[in-house]
Amino acid sequence: MLETYQQMKDLLASAEEDVRKAAGGNKAAGTRVRRLMQDLKGAAQTMRAKVLENRNDSSS
Secondary structure (H helix, E strand, C coil): CHHHHHHHHHHHHHHHHHHHHHHCCCHHHHHHHHHHHHHHHHHHHHHHHHHHHHHHHHHC
């Protein structure tokens, strides 16, 4: 679970420069940001599943 959380933090940090560029109108940077956000969404889904699994294992 901590590994997935770290992956999410790394993805978000790696997007910072492209977010700034996209805000300035750089279309290619915007495309990269969208791709990174899709990856972040997938990592968040994985994290949700792991948290739920951990919760269910604890309550058994």
